[in-house]
Amino acid sequence: SLDLAAVHRQLSAACFNRTWTLIDKPGRTPEETEEMIHVAHxxxxxxxxxxxxxxxxxxxxxxxxxxxxxxxxxxxxxRHYALLSAQAATGEAPFYRAYALEALARAEHRAGKAAEARRLAGEARELADGIEKPEDRQNLLDDLEALLR
Structure with missing residues (x-):
């Protein structure tokens, strides 16, 4: 019989990795952008x-x-998914809470709300000191810096 738990483990990771391949792809086509959304879901x-x-x-x-x-x-x-991320991150480690704020900041920045994006990025930055792994902390700080450019 099919081990559904194993299937979900494999596909959750495979789809996540494919999403990142598309996120990082320079010159992504509109079709690839749609694929990126589907595979993230x-x-x-x-x-x-x-x-x-x-x-x-x-x-x-x-x-x-x-x-x-x-x-x-x-x-x-x-914005919708950033808010859901923040809701799920409530009570979790600073890494998860900070990245939920990063998502909110990114959504606001893309919506043209620069002041709100800066405020949210500042809140995320405040949580960075509580992130245990130096590499995770630096990735967050780099992402925050990049999104406000």
Missing amino acids: ASAWHWLERPDNAPKRRSVGCWLLSRVYALAGRTAEA
Whole structure:
């Protein structure tokens, strides 16, 4: 019989990785942007179906969805998923809370709300000191810097 837990584990990661390939692709076509959105949703859904699903995992899935919608210029969806990421990150480690704020800042920045984006990025930056892994902390700070350019 099919081990659905194993299938969800494999596909959640494979879809997440494919999403990042498309996020990082220079000159992404409109068709690839749509694929990026679809595969991000697939990743998030497979995470929801995993037995090891937890709020921090939901936070990451919603963060990824917010990111791809921001890249696609669909700011209402980017904001929606950033808010869901923040909700799921409540009570989680600073890494998850900070990245939810980064997603909100990115959505507001893409929506042309620079002051709100700076405020949210500042809140995320304040949480950075509480991030245990130096590499994770630096990635957050780099992402915050890049989104406000």
